[in-house]
Amino acid sequence: MKKITPPLPLLGGISAEQFLNEYWHKKPLLIRQAIPDFKPLLSKDELFALSGRDDVESRLISFFNKHWEMKNGPQQHLPVKQKQDWTLLVQGVNLHDDAANALLRQFRFIPDSRLDDLMISYAEDGGGVGPHFDSYDVFLLQAHGQRKWRIGAQKDLTLVEGMPLKILSKFKAEQEFILEPGDMLYLPPKYAHDGVAVGECMTYSIGFRAPSYQELGESFLHFMSESIDLPGRYADPELKPSTKPAEISNEMVDDISAEIAKIRFTDDDILIFLGEHLTEPKPNVFFSGPEKPLAPKRFHQAAIKNGLKLSNKSQMLYKGKHVFINGESFAVNREDKISLNKLANERRLDGADLAAVSADVLEAFCLWYEDGWLEIC
Structure with missing residues (x-):
């Protein structure tokens, strides 16, 4: 129902x-x-x-x-x-x-x-x-x-x-x-x-937010430029003498068109791009960590005792195994996904939630705290 x-x-x-x-x-x-x-x-x-x-x-x-x-x-x-x-x-x-x-x-x-x-x-x-x-x-x-x-x-x-x-x-x-x-x-x-x-x-x-498709398209192409892999270099071993030296040959257009057509993107590529794009802080947003951050051990103790909350400036989203925060993304396992999704939805975690997360996530939380993305309640 x-x-x-x-x-x-x-x-x-x-x-x-x-x-x-x-x-x-x-x-x-x-x-x-x-x-x-x-x-x-x-x-x-x-x-x-x-x-x-x-x-x-x-x-x-x-x-x-x-x-x-x-x-x-x-x-x-x-x-x-x-x-x-x-x-x-x-x-x-x-x-x-x-x-x-x-x-x-x-x-x-x-x-x-x-x-x-x-x-x-x-x-x-x-x-x-x-x-x-x-x-x-x-x-x-x-x-x-x-x-x-x-x-x-x-x-x-x-x-x-x-x-x-x-x-x-x-x-x-x-x-x-x-x-x-x-x-x-x-x-x-x-x-x-x-x-x-x-x-x-x-x-x-x-x-x-209502981004234009033009904005999204341009940003996606920039995002994909970091993952494109087209080995080799243009060559024309069967080149014939040219009578029109200023004209671009059909052979060159066809060859390069075929290589560019090899570029493919997946639904996962689009998801990761979108998550990073939507959580990317605006240009005038600056994060400030604590003046005297706690050492990792003290941070873990304080977090479990008092809980954590996202900074007002932090944007956190998720989809499937992917978690996105402030323009960055990472994949998580099923156990950590529960706590991280709750942090994204409720923008805070209490001590009981933190006691269940893995050492890797606690380490990430400590780094986010030092960067000003997370705060101790």
Whole structure:
């Protein structure tokens, strides 16, 4: 019998199955008080401080004199309070704040391979990023103040030329909502929307990964370049005198085409590529191990006593015998697979779990701890 998950308050009292069947990739969903009495997880000053760090991705978007401008971080100077119509976007807040990470993980009814990050948008009255669309699904959770959203399922996605942002030139709103703290709006990919701050406000965006096939194809070819094995070198012992020296011969094209056609890839190649690609940290993600790491023996004792948890920055996935973490992959035996899969799914292991893992996995855990991938609870 197929297991049906219970209704989720986060989704307005419907189950994850119902949401995926009726709304995911299909139509918007407005959820009043998805998180009742929600309070911002970071203050305005804490968010501004994050935007000034070089290991945090941020953008400052302003609209002055009918002209859009965008400045990538680190943000050293934010607009003076007298100016309005500006928005600060801070990506990946879940990587740097435990409460933000816990909020993001509430959306794990969508697989980790698709879940991306939590972005915080701060705006003064009238601030926004203009009418636009995203190429991925997004949940927009109001955290502080109010934001007016206008949305529409338009087919014309023509953009304004010469702008640093993807602003829709012919935006037509079909619905309009004002979101209060705790309210949330889900939008499927390419659904046009325009959000404008009503007074000072903060909005949390839970976004999802939707890599283009072009991106995946290019990355896969690069991945496979390390495993291609085509021995030998081009030769033409039956070469005939040429009357057209600048022309590439059919013989050369055929010979090299036949050699390149020998390149083969398997489902396992694609799986390993995908696992490593999806867990590869973004360029601005840096891991920091403990200042004074415990020696291996002390680490094992502390881990079994207190348990371990993945760093907020760590991404861990698995499939079959393969386990992937932060862009690396390895095959595991059936016994270790149980504990490693649990670590990936629950993002932590308690002492009883650790007592059952092999010496090789404990050694790997110690290295991950030293690199900042794992933390002692």
